[in-house]
Amino acid sequence: MDRATEQDLVHRAQQGSVDAFDRLMSEWDDRLFRFLRLRGLSHADAQDTLQETFLQAWRRLRTYRDTWRFSTWLFTIAVREAGRRHRREAPEAPVAVAEEPSPLEHCVSVETRDNLWPLARQILNDAQFSALWLYYGEEFDIAEVGRAVGRSQAWVKVNLHRARRKLGDALEARNLPGRQISNAY
Amino acid sequence: MHTDIEQRLRTDATDIRGEAPQRVRHAVLDAIRNEAPERATGPGWRWPAFGVAAAFAVAVAIGFSQQSTPTVDATPTPVVAAEAVEAAPVAEVARGSVDAMLLAREAALEAEMQRVRRDLERIRGLVENA
Numbered sequence: 001m002d003r004a005t006e007q008d009l010v011h012r013a014q015q016g017s018v019d020a021f022d023r024l025m026s027e028w029d030d031r032l033f034r035f036l037r038l039r040g041l042s043h044a045d046a047q048d049t050l051q052e053t054f055l056q057a058w059r060r061l062r063t064y065r066d067t068w069r070f071s072t073w074l075f076t077i078a079v080r081e082a083g084r085r086h087r088r089e090a091p092e093a094p095v096a097v098a099e100e101p102s103p104l105e106h107c108v109s110v111e112t113r114d115n116l117w118p119l120a121r122q123i124l125n126d127a128q129f130s131a132l133w134l135y136y137g138e139e140f141d142i143a144e145v146g147r148a149v150g151r152s153q154a155w156v157k158v159n160l161h162r163a164r165r166k167l168g169d170a171l172e173a174r175n176l177p178g179r180q181i182s183n184a185y
Numbered sequence: 186m187h188t189d190i191e192q193r194l195r196t197d198a199t200d201i202r203g204e205a206p207q208r209v210r211h212a213v214l215d216a217i218r219n220e221a222p223e224r225a226t227g228p229g230w231r232w233p234a235f236g237v238a239a240a241f242a243v244a245v246a247i248g249f250s251q252q253s254t255p256t257v258d259a260t261p262t263p264v265v266a267a268e269a270v271e272a273a274p275v276a277e278v279a280r281g282s283v284d285a286m287l288l289a290r291e292a293a294l295e296a297e298m299q300r301v302r303r304d305l306e307r308i309r310g311l312v313e314n315a
């Protein structure tokens with residue numbers, strides 16, 4: 001969906017069009033759901049959080065300004081809702097030691113088990129992981145990532161770098177390829 | 186052999202799957218449509234805005250109809266009352282419902298009828314005393 005179409009749908013939804021809002025949801029629900037699962041939410045929790053994200057978006061639609069892409073705004077709400085749910089339901093939960101497949105491993109096919117993202121989820125905190133996914137997975141720019149995770153652009157740059165370094169160290173420890181770290185943003 | 190981590194993050198991201206169940210969207214749509222009736226046609230901020238606007242419009246109309254002035258006729262003319270109604274946040278009233286406007290105009294008409302009755306009584310008194 002191009003930006004003009006998206007903004008038109010947003011405008012119509014702001015005027016009260018449920019159909020326009022439904023089209024926006026159908027455009028973004030898979031990607032938001034995938035992000036919530038990647039964050040470590042169970043299937044049921046990811047569904048609940050996605051539903052709450054869309055409801056919050058509808059209720060606050062008049063506050064949306066097209067300074068940011070609509071997707072950035074949606075992910076901002078999703079990050080906040082995921083954090084709220086995580087704090088409420090697992091305040092002290094350590095990073096899961098995977099006796100059962102993690103939500104992320106469910107998302108990764110058998111053929112791609114050497115995928116870097118499960119490792120990233122394992123070694124990065126929520127904010128770092130979210131920033132990393134939004135930047136590389138959703139191809140947000142630095143400003144959009146900062147907006148979505150509620151941090152400064154400097155924080156995003158620093159933590160993307162740290163995340164890559166951590167991944168590099170972890171890969172080196174496992175003697176896997178991918179040690180070369182880029183500083184490019 | 187070293188692979189660029191950035192490149193791997195990008196390519197590996199394309200292997201990540203996950204489809205949102207359709208029922209999430211349906212549940213959201215049901216929730217939106219089952220909230221306040223006006224929620225089905227727009228975000229819910231309109232109802233309180235309408236309530237405030239309607240209360241303001243009625244209060245203005247009633248206030249003008251009850252306001253006493255040192256003139257012979259204490260009741261404002263319908264034109265004045267109507268102007269007061271027009272001066273209310275008309276856009277918000279119209280957005281919410283025509284009910285508030287009808288209420289306000291009803292009050293203005295009632296004020297006009299009272300004024301006409303008083304005029305008739307005055308005329309009748311003048312005729313009887315003539």
